[in-house]
Amino acid sequence: MFTDTWYCAARAVELSTQPLARVICNEPIVFFRAAKSGDYVALEDRCPHRQAPLSMGRVVGDEIMCVYHGWMVASDGRCTHVPHQDSVSPNAAVRSYPTSERWGLVWVWIGDPAKADEGTIPEMPWLVSDDHSTILSCFHAKANYQLMADNLLDVSHADFLHAGSFGSQAGQKGETDDVKQRMDVTTQNDCVRSVRILENVALGPMASAWGGFTKPITRTTRQRWEPPNTINIELRMENDENCITFNHDHVMTPETATTCHYFLGFTRDFNLESGYPTDEDMRREQEGVVLNEDIPMVEAQQLNKIRFGDPVDIPGQADKFLIAVHKRIAELNR
Ligand code: FES
Ligand SMILES: [Fe+2]
Structure with missing residues (x-):
């Protein structure tokens, strides 16, 4: 299995503000479309608090709220809010994956994010x-x-x-x-x-x-x-x-x-x-x-x-x- 590569994760029409759970290369990932920016977001499908699947949560703005205790996770994987707390532990974060939409498909990069080059997504121009x-x-x-x-x-x-x-x-x-x-x-x-x-x-x-x-x-x-x-x-x-x-x-x-x-x-x-x-x-x-x-x-x-x-x-x-x-x-x- 190659890791430093783009994998097709979903058809673009499958992704919305409704979270989608999908396992790619053995990694459970939650996909959603950010409500404000429209970006395609891919995060490890677990909450940094107590490991509830984020895919059971709800998209609020460009972030996702875990339904268990209301912690908010941003598109970069960082937790931005814990109810009734003034601060959030810097360790409260999950992995986020680079994504790209091309040819009506949404692609996710499983390997080293620094190597994610959108120019390497396969060419399929007849699809559009x-x-x-x-x-x-x-x-x-x-x-x-x-x-x-x-x-x-x-x-x-x-x-x-x-x-x-x-x-x-x-x-x-x-x-x-x-x-x-x-x-x-x-x-x-x-x-x-x-x-x-x-x-x-x-x-x-x-x-x-x-x-x-x-x-x-x-x-x-x-x-x-x-x-x-x-x-x-x-x-x-x-x-x-x-x-x-x-x-x-x-x-x-x-x-x-x-x-x-x-x-x-x-x-x-x-x-x-x-x-x-x-x-x-x-x-x-x-x-x-x-x-x-x-x-x-x-x-x-x-x-x-x-x-x-x-x-x-x-x-x-x-x-x-x-x-x-x-x-x-x-x-x-x-
Ligand atoms: S497990 Fe997600 S907020 Fe507690
Ligand atoms: Fe066939």
Whole structure:
């Protein structure tokens, strides 16, 4: 787990003057939006008095009041008021974390605050582009964040796990496999990129309906991973009937060693004005796929990894990107 890095903590719309408790990298944190300044505040979720969770408290102005005995804690973590006392112990303080809002997401810096550079927040400009329609979703998975990330680094699952939506189960044993696969993976600086092109591939019902496709297509998947675990995927589907593109962004944040938060931005450049799909269609379909297909699979993998004592994976050729990312993570952790 990297510490000197920005982790996505919440969608901006989740944060208000109502405190939100969320564990990030094993650290219980209370998030709220300061009522006067509008700043996003992140504090250790404990009161310096007697450890009541501040998330049970109430935001008053730019501070939070602990509901147990009314102590006030400011956005820098210092206690500023104790009822019926003229002074406050200088030791009455909790840790505060740097935060930043970007791309409709709120990020928190878990490591050394002096190193918190907002310029290192991952670039995802299409999430706020006028030419794209975006839905932002947040999920919780009972799986290590890397296992959830591996699900996105591995696009070959789309044809099988998502056969009811995107995929076609192309390449099944006993069937003619006339799909041509090309895949290139490159590592540059900290980022790993992959391009996978499948020609003459059939589509599942959901993807066929998005583009009005009736015939097989060429599906090009461009992926980019950057540490600690942001994966941008550009998915293009085309044939002589249509050409449609999605940019989807996946950001995994560790909660504990075996649980994570998963943020998904799903962005499209087609059918923006009318018709199918609308944003609500997209949200229902995408969240359905993740909740009913990806997360149950990843949680089952997590259980098996525990049961079988973390056995060694045997990679296939389509796992090239996943392997390159794991190698880069190992290098960065050295
Ligand atoms: S525990 Fe918070 S005010 Fe006492
Ligand atoms: Fe998936």
